[in-house]
Amino acid sequence: MFENNQEMRTNLSELGEFGLIDHLTKGFTPKLPSTIKGIGDDAAVLDFKEKQTLVSTDLLVEGVHFDLAYMPLKHLGYKAVMVNVSDIYAMNARATQITVSIAASNRFPVEALEELYAGIELAAKLYNVDVVGGDTTSSTSGLMISITALGEAEKEDVVYRSGAKPNDLLVVTGDLGAAYMGLQILEREKEVFKANPNAQPDLDPYTYLIERQLKPEARKDIPPLLEELEVKPTSMIDISDGLSSEIIHLCKNSQVGANLFEEKIPLDPAVISVCEEFDLDSTTIALSGGEDYELLFSISQDDYDKIKANPNLSIIGHITEEKEGMHLITRASQKLPLIAKGWNSMEGKE
Amino acid sequence: MFENNQEMRTNLSELGEFGLIDHLTKGFTPKLPSTIKGIGDDAAVLDFKEKQTLVSTDLLVEGVHFDLAYMPLKHLGYKAVMVNVSDIYAMNARATQITVSIAASNRFPVEALEELYAGIELAAKLYNVDVVGGDTTSSTSGLMISITALGEAEKEDVVYRSGAKPNDLLVVTGDLGAAYMGLQILEREKEVFKANPNAQPDLDPYTYLIERQLKPEARKDIPPLLEELEVKPTSMIDISDGLSSEIIHLCKNSQVGANLFEEKIPLDPAVISVCEEFDLDSTTIALSGGEDYELLFSISQDDYDKIKANPNLSIIGHITEEKEGMHLITRASQKLPLIAKGWNSMEGKE
Structure with missing residues (x-):
């Protein structure tokens, strides 16, 4: 350096x-x-x-x-x-x-x-x-x-964290988990380098993940995109900790519940393959990895047609009444309560 | 504590x-x-x-x-x-x-x-x-x-540092040097206490100075006072380092010079007597002591009548052409160049 x-x-x-x-x-x-x-x-x-x-x-x-x-x-x-x-x-x-x-x-x-x-x-x-x-x-x-x-x-x-309403759709930008897996790659390579300083690592397959870790980008493009699509989210937050902890923030501030569908969580193919390599569950990484700096927001169902075809946006669930709580619906149709367990917060980071 | x-x-x-x-x-x-x-x-x-x-x-x-x-x-x-x-x-x-x-x-x-x-x-x-x-x-x-x-x-x-014009009057709020002398008192008492922990210091005569050191106040009252007096300063800065370094800032930003009159610098009687006690020159303390958080500003001569009787404001000099430089005119009518020599900046503070 x-x-x-x-x-x-x-x-x-x-x-x-x-x-x-x-x-x-x-x-x-x-x-x-x-x-x-x-x-x-x-x-x-x-x-x-x-x-x-x-x-x-x-x-x-x-x-x-x-x-x-x-x-x-x-x-x-x-x-x-x-x-x-x-x-x-x-x-x-x-x-x-x-x-x-x-x-x-x-x-x-x-x-x-x-x-x-x-x-x-x-x-x-x-x-x-x-x-x-x-x-x-x-x-x-x-x-x-x-x-x-x-x-x-x-x-x-201006969109606050507090405006989500039951039946709103839950939307996320980009894909999740890549920044955390980039860190895993960097830490593994550091160990390899320690053991053998002459090793020439081939990091090409991991470029996207490492870049997401070292140079994450904020979604400057999303507010103008939403304006262009004529969609005003009912609530919004950025994903700095991990999807589940941010969903919990939105729901608590809006006094609502939510159902998140595992199969809808956007993952880059590189995240999936590297999760296999590391024997980690990619859903857990997306939920708790953090540092993705994507945006999570809710929109009225009336706006569904305006966003459904946009490659930047994924509908990952919907808002419910507060009393129904916050859940992950797994691919096997299990209903698991969402827990805020950021890797980062475990490490004392923000 | x-x-x-x-x-x-x-x-x-x-x-x-x-x-x-x-x-x-x-x-x-x-x-x-x-x-x-x-x-x-x-x-x-x-x-x-x-x-x-x-x-x-x-x-x-x-x-x-x-x-x-x-x-x-x-x-x-x-x-x-x-x-x-x-x-x-x-x-x-x-x-x-x-x-x-x-x-x-x-x-x-x-x-x-x-x-x-x-x-x-x-x-x-x-x-x-x-x-x-x-x-x-x-x-x-x-x-x-x-x-x-x-x-x-x-x-x-809005008043910037850059608007002072030749012939403007230089004005300061409150009085100067007290915060620095308060610190001298505190440091002396600390030494006395170290030598004899049973000593009962009589700090009453120094109340004002110690308060100016421990709990300095920003001049919230000055912008509304100026509005009431219908005076808009041509330039303004707060005195955090010391009068001379702030005059230099104003002059450099406004591309002007200034004459400061020693006899006009406002000093509290407690500053004068404690300076004698410590064998320090009170003008030097006012010029370089710092941390007074008073305001220094320039006004057009046309506004002289509006401020002349105000007990919060002292006219301490006037602005000159840039080529005339920045000077202190002493009580003995000597003309000395102003130097920025804050005690604080010597101690590495702001």
Whole structure:
């Protein structure tokens, strides 16, 4: 990760705090019409006109949320932005601005922070958000990233977790479980490498899974797609922990139950084959793997025709009365209660 | 600070992450009309109508920005909010919402975080801001607080750092140097206490200074006062580092110079007498002490009559052409160049 770190190592203190912020943020020129003033004053100034403003914030701590042995700093910066804008998309809104605060111990040279900011800049460009503020400071140990994302939406477009109604259809974007299986592949290869440093792993069959783990993408495309299809979900959430824990969140917030059909859960063929390789149940992985950053939402049955043919969307179940509870209907027609058992939450992650 | 900590020590892991957030944030019910949805969804939803939105963020790291030996957790929580809303007031705006993210190692029991949140809650109430989001997570070491503040203002009321013009008057609120001298008192008493734990210090004469150090207040009252006086500053900044470094910021952003008159710098009598006690120059303390959280601004000379009699405001100098530079005019009519030499920045604080 730090090739040539002997040759390029600028100590943080050489630049000073203001120098460092200037140095790292010089590429962040505001591009959106809603950004009136970005970095460089006591506060940023934004103008959302008559729209509503969305705000979401996340804190990523080294040793708790990420391990730099697995994750290059550039990917980490990218992911820190992605996680936050994903929360804005989960409100059916457009992400518009972010603020980025970083605390880093002096084991990180300036070049390491440049890598991190390169990832932040790449994500900001891709998700079309302006970086409008932040703080860069030293820490006594480790690296910490705090990002706040802002977004905008017409008042009538905002979708909460709380609007699902009995008989609504439960819909998920993309496919599930790939990020978790990507991590399994990376961990296996690490062990192989330890045992035999000359082994040349063939990771080609696993490209999709590893990419889903290392560079997950938020579903920026879904709010405009829903607008185009003229569908307003009744409730929505992003899948950061795992399908079952997110269904439980939606149902609790909406005071409803749900039936999820195992056969309807969208799985990439690579997930299925790698689950066989690892002797893992692919449904369990989809339910509990987490970090897929797909969107889960409910829609009225009246909207069924509008979404049924869309390759991005899978209908995986339906909403019921609260008293009926939350269940998985297996391929063998068994009815099992849904439990929130994220692998991630077991590891103390978010 | 932690009396009875043997009896009241709930480990963070006993509550779990979601339990902890729920527990700590249950008092944060939105009160402002602009807060449509606070904590509890993927993002908060705000509605600023036709107003502009202000955003400011700050990161406070244990061992870098604060020392828990000096600062009780409740005061720290209070101050973390205050520092951020101060930035919003420095734009001549109203602070409206904050998000709060905390990373704490498990040496902090739940009761310690409750203290911290009690300070946050107190400040939120006093500054009339809603807590609309946040994140509470573990850290591998120490305590870290990241706060983002939002605010609102009519477009035409927002004041930037960049609008000062030659011949404008330079104005400061309140008085300067007290927070720094409060710290000197606290440090001296700590030494006295170490030498003789039975000493009963008489801190009465120092109440104002100690309060300015331990519980500094942001000037929430100034934007409405300016509105009432019908004065719109041409530029404004809050004094977190020290008067001279903030004058330099204003001048650089506005591409102007300034003359500051030593005899006009507002000092509390307690600052003058304690400076004598410590054999320190009170002007130096006002210029470089920092952490006063007063506001520094420039106004057109046409507005002189509107502010001249106000006890909250002191005219301390005037703006000049950029080429004339930035100077302090001493009581002896010497002209000395202004230098940014914050005590705080020397200590690596913000």
